[in-house]
Amino acid sequence: MAWQQIKRLNEERGQIVADMKAILNKAQDEKRDLSADENAKFDEMSAKAEAKLAESQRHQKLYDMEQSGKGKGEQRQQPGREATNTDEQRTEAEAKEQRAAFDAYLRRGAVPQDGEHRSLTTSGAGVVGDRPVYDQLVVSLKSFAGNRMAGATVLPTTDGNDLSVPKSDDTSNEGQIVGEGSEDTTEANPTVGVITLKAYKHDSKWIRISLEMLQDSAFPIEQHILNIAGERIGRTFNGYATTGTGTGQPKGILVAGTLGKTAADDAAITYEEMLDLIHSVDAGYRNLP
Numbered sequence: 001m002a003w004q005q006i007k008r009l010n011e012e013r014g015q016i017v018a019d020m021k022a023i024l025n026k027a028q029d030e031k032r033d034l035s036a037d038e039n040a041k042f043d044e045m046s047a048k049a050e051a052k053l054a055e056s057q058r059h060q061k062l063y064d065m066e067q068s069g070k071g072k073g074e075q076r077q078q079p080g081r082e083a084t085n086t087d088e089q090r091t092e093a094e095a096k097e098q099r100a101a102f103d104a105y106l107r108r109g110a111v112p113q114d115g116e117h118r119s120l121t122t123s124g125a126g127v128v129g130d131r132p133v134y135d136q137l138v139v140s141l142k143s144f145a146g147n148r149m150a151g152a153t154v155l156p157t158t159d160g161n162d163l164s165v166p167k168s169d170d171t172s173n174e175g176q177i178v179g180e181g182s183e184d185t186t187e188a189n190p191t192v193g194v195i196t197l198k199a200y201k202h203d204s205k206w207i208r209i210s211l212e213m214l215q216d217s218a219f220p221i222e223q224h225i226l227n228i229a230g231e232r233i234g235r236t237f238n239g240y241a242t243t244g245t246g247t248g249q250p251k252g253i254l255v256a257g258t259l260g261k262t263a264a265d266d267a268a269i270t271y272e273e274m275l276d277l278i279h280s281v282d283a284g285y286r287n288l289p
Helices: 002-029 036-068 087-108 211-216 221-243 271-279
Strands: 163-169 191-197
Touching: 002 036, 002 087, 211 221
Parallel strands: none
Antiparallel strands: 163 191
């Protein structure tokens, strides 16, 4: 049927447009212009999208002509579908329908929407009818990103290859007094080296969830699963960023840092010891944000 051809063409064009947006968004996120390969690919995809649009418009014109002969002043459309004016609107409306249908299947299976639903228990007092459920999920909280919150510098990269960071240390060198007319041949070179930062993949571990839970949940369980998976990764990263050994894992600040102040009694830390700890950090770093 003509409308099925139109639907297919619009979906294909919508996918091409989405891929074109992804190319532009990637370059924008990385704050750069499109590469030569990306420009060529973008132009090729643009031509394909235009071709799909032209073909869709031809089918749409034929479909409109066929429908116009079935009754003057009538506009035919599929039952339950809102009228749309442009290809983009039609594509978005169809995608919305598909998402809604898939979500309904996950939550309710093939049960008709107008069917009768009951929950029944046979033990205790028994319940007939739906139980009232609070529409908010009560979640236990625990801070998990102390290093990031403290102001850690984040270095976004386009891949997971080693990142070399050059460093220079001239803090042990100083100048000297030279007598008038004296020749100075003393050398004092800074120490130059490289720190290699490696990429490590963190995993949230599997979170099992049943089809029944997806169907029966009274709150958005999918978003909750995504949130706790992200927090798990945040916790493992924060742990390694604090105590990681640097061998097969990130080097944590407690391992990479130097000893600042040792308290006389770790059960009775004094104010003076806290001041010594603060001032054990050189002012060159201590006065930075």
